[in-house]
Amino acid sequence: MTTGVRRRMGVEERKQQLIGVALELFSHRSPDEVSIDEIAAAAGISRPLVYHYFPGKQSLYEAALGRAADELADRFLEPPEGPLGARLLRVMGRFFDFVEEHGPGFSALMRGGPAVGSSTANAMIDGVRQAAYEQIINHLGVQDPPARLELVVRSWVSLAESTALLWLDGRRIPRSDLEMQLVHDFAALAAVSAAYDQEMAEVVLRVLSQEPADGPFGELLTRLAALAPAVPPQRRL
């Protein structure tokens, strides 16, 4: 497959190059605005040759999405060591790195649009969500997650997505604040669920009992306690 002067790269190598070029372009502009001509020019090959490797823009788009999805799922990997709040905060840092690197591509993907919304693309996005869910359940050390825990974790994953999208739209709040806020949001959503369910209360109390007072969860409790005196006495915690 490596005959000819213009095709020094092997098929797989060329495909990976095109995917990399596409992802680079999608990190600056929405995939809808990037043409195959531009991808060909950036890769230094002809438009027909791009179509030789990818029969249409959709297939190149999906291949690029596949690599980005794998890369994002890899960033969720965190050694099961130390307090959970600190682990989640490190993952949030890598998640926002990814969001920042892939800006317009991430935004277009998650908001849906003419070039996305295919069942292949949706399945890949759901795969990333599932990877995030499974990582968190593993870190929590839960074997058979009860329905309410599954709901808390999955709905928090969607909260993290929407928070990242809202951040990209203007970046009016420092991303480090949002990384910490999402860790706190996780604790808050779990606490709300625990307030009404014994099974959730056991999970939350077990996690909290292992958190240091100066970790993300401990700091949140200190700050909330500082707010409490301003609430009228009959409503104070």
Added chain:
Amino acid sequence: MTTGVRRRMGVEERKQQLIGVALELFSHRSPDEVSIDEIAAAAGISRPLVYHYFPGKQSLYEAALGRAADELADRFLEPPEGPLGARLLRVMGRFFDFVEEHGPGFSALMRGGPAVGSSTANAMIDGVRQAAYEQIINHLGVQDPPARLELVVRSWVSLAESTALLWLDGRRIPRSDLEMQLVHDFAALAAVSAAYDQEMAEVVLRVLSQEPADGPFGELLTRLAALAPAVPPQRRL
């Protein structure tokens, strides 16, 4: 426009009938699985006549989505009277009514898929999100929402969407529990933001100071306080 034996209905009336028939079918099965033939049969007219009113399935789908979007936005309307927690709980009841009535249609729409993801459909969904956002900001009595309040409200709207979708997928948690939980989630996300931002703290404390101790927010505080003694002393609120 009402000439002929088979077309007793006016154009607009017939269109509205077809939209109603489509929404009824979408409430039992995903729009992808519903054919124009079925819609024609359910409406008691021929397939070509359906195409006379709607040039393709996509245009009928979008018209149906438009009506559903208007209907959902109407359900967010709530008189600005009484405690905020109770107002939000009533809206959540009507939101889950809508989700339950439109089950598969709502699910297919929000998850995206082959038949959706058009820019028209996305714009209508964003319109409903915007309506929800504006209602909440109005009820909070805020004129110029700071960035962090906007983030809390918009990300909570997406949390409500994902919670409803997760509920539809198996209905393993009673919907009334989730309606209350979402009200509590709103309070929790706002409190997290308030713990790190003075402007948010003012909004949250103003709202809390007007809430009765036996309302949804007051009850949450009581229950969280009951959890606290189980947490090691240095981390207690």
